Amino acid sequence: MTYAAPPPTADDPDSERAQFGRRLRALRRDRGWTLSELAERSGLAVSTLSKAERGLMSLTYDRMLQLARGIGVDMAELFTPDGTSFAPGSFAVAAKGEFKRQETPNYVYEMLFPEIRNKAMVPMMGTLKAHDLKDFDDFVRHPGQEFLIVLEGAITVFAEGKAPVTLRQGDSLYLDSSRGHLYASAGAQDARILVVCTEPDTTEPAPADASGSRV
Amino acid sequence: MTYAAPPPTADDPDSERAQFGRRLRALRRDRGWTLSELAERSGLAVSTLSKAERGLMSLTYDRMLQLARGIGVDMAELFTPDGTSFAPGSFAVAAKGEFKRQETPNYVYEMLFPEIRNKAMVPMMGTLKAHDLKDFDDFVRHPGQEFLIVLEGAITVFAEGKAPVTLRQGDSLYLDSSRGHLYASAGAQDARILVVCTEPDTTEPAPADASGSRV
DNA sequence: CAATCGTTTTTCTTATCGGAAAAATTTGCC
DNA sequence: GGCAAATTTTTCCGATAAGAAAAACGATTG
Incomplete structure (x- = not known):
């Protein structure tokens, strides 16, 4: 044993x-x-x-x-191994809107630079729809760290074991993304956020992933 | 010896x-x-x-x-001693403006979450002043990767070995930051950008730091 | 071929590490 | 509070591996 x-x-x-x-x-x-x-x-x-x-x-x-x-x-x-396969000297520009979309009734996420593989950071543009709080998604958990900034509107951040926090335009957040987390628009209007993760989020929208890593 | x-x-x-x-x-x-x-x-x-x-x-x-x-x-x-690392489950919120400033005549950078040490990502808010193109800073080079998005105004990106690129509001950029790079406001007004680096940029504004660690 | 530089192997001393006894600390009970 | 039992931690000792010094090996160059 x-x-x-x-x-x-x-x-x-x-x-x-x-x-x-x-x-x-x-x-x-x-x-x-x-x-x-x-x-x-x-x-x-x-x-x-x-x-x-x-x-x-x-x-x-x-x-x-x-x-x-x-x-x-x-x-x-x-x-701490230091090898990422982002090729040395790489350089890429994305024009507004050139994103790869991932959409649910509650939000739209658009990954920037989808053509670059193995980035050390994965920036995503998100639109959180003003929506009823009835049909909420579940907490999301994935390895790595996550940075978020509110570009427009206001959002409510639900983080496992924390009281909900409201972020307004210009506010930002830094968290260990293995802690369960969930974002929703706070006001009556849609909110726009920019999220940057250290690792690609491969979790599917709904199911509560029970692969419990590190308490 | x-x-x-x-x-x-x-x-x-x-x-x-x-x-x-x-x-x-x-x-x-x-x-x-x-x-x-x-x-x-x-x-x-x-x-x-x-x-x-x-x-x-x-x-x-x-x-x-x-x-x-x-x-x-x-x-x-x-x-990683307790206080200095981003401990598992960490969670931090920064209100608009709670930043640590680094200022030169050409720009102001404000590091978000300066109190969190050893972050995997270092998000910074930058204001590029509309300025004469005469007294430019030098290329900046540091290990890691860098993501940038234009929040307000427009900027010109100078990257070593590349033709200058103009980014407008909402445009973004992903580059290997060991390639020499430099940002400047493009229009007559100041520009606001959000920069996220994978490693803290310890380079000083102007002087060519010759303490060559890992090329 | 000699000579130099970088790496590996050999030899020997000393420290790590596991097992079990001893000491210290906590727990239970009146 | 005091005493005994149980639990947690420390100490002692033998087997084995870490680590320093030096010799051997291989590659490169004049």
Whole structure:
């Protein structure tokens, strides 16, 4: 009845440890440093670095701390992969209205730049229709973070475990989108909002997705 | 000629390791778990957890990975001290105008949610002043991607290697911000834009910062 | 071929880590 | 409040892996 899969010693090239090692090697090579140069900067032995980068060794906290300082990054940065496949130098312009629509009776969302795949951010233009509060959609939950700003009108933000908040034109919101959330027009008129997510929202409109991640 | 101070074995209560340990203990107690409960969830020994939480031991990568999974957090989250990261479930509202300003003769940028650190996205409100095109700023370059939408007025986008583009109200732009770029008001009046970056732009207005980190 | 540079392997010391006993803390009961 | 039982945490010790120093290996260049 073990909860987490115990990886005691993994030598396969796709283990987390091997990936971590490749990330270390990338960080070093990005800077044009050799093993011995990083060894000098970090105070670690060359052999240690070599084994760590190849995933043959499991660095201890102390060594990782030295390593992070030697590289010049935050400790957390060692564990946040940085690869998005947005091609280097990319550049795209969208004219007003050139959007891909997703529509329900309650709202219209138009994704900007649908032709760019794997964006680090997904900007969407939303129109929340002034509507009866009877047939509401369910909370939406998806991984990542979300930014919202009210362009026209006013909206009510329902967030799981929070009292409803009213945002007026120019107000904005930043939230962890794994917390259940739902937007609705607050006034008698339609509201226009701009939403930017860090990850594409693949959830379907209605069903309450019960894939409970992180309490 | 060592660059980073080597902390081989530190037993003082204010070492990074001790702080890390206290953070681990907090994460566990927040969930109301005992050492043996976390031991079962993570697959680590009780004694190991005890020593790690007191900073008497330097956990290896493999154990930290098991631990993170047992606790149910991302590896990086173990290293992001509480106040400074966008914690899971976070939720923040900014009223119009509650921004941190950065001003030059040509523009005013106001960062939204300056109190939230380590956001995945950095939304900023910008006012581009109608100005002579004589004293222009230089291209700006920073890692990450950038989204822009014109809220009021019209702007001209200068991007390195591209012909200038004019964006009007409602138009938007998505670019790799490592490509040199520069925005200016296009008309005779000021323009208002919303910019969202994937990483904080730490570049100073004018001077060419030569502290080359990751090209 | 020699020489240099970057990486890997070898050898040896020391620390991590798991298991179980000991100590400390909390809980139950009168 | 006090004492005993149960639970939680810490300490002790042996097996195994981390980590430093140095030698070996491979590639590149003069």
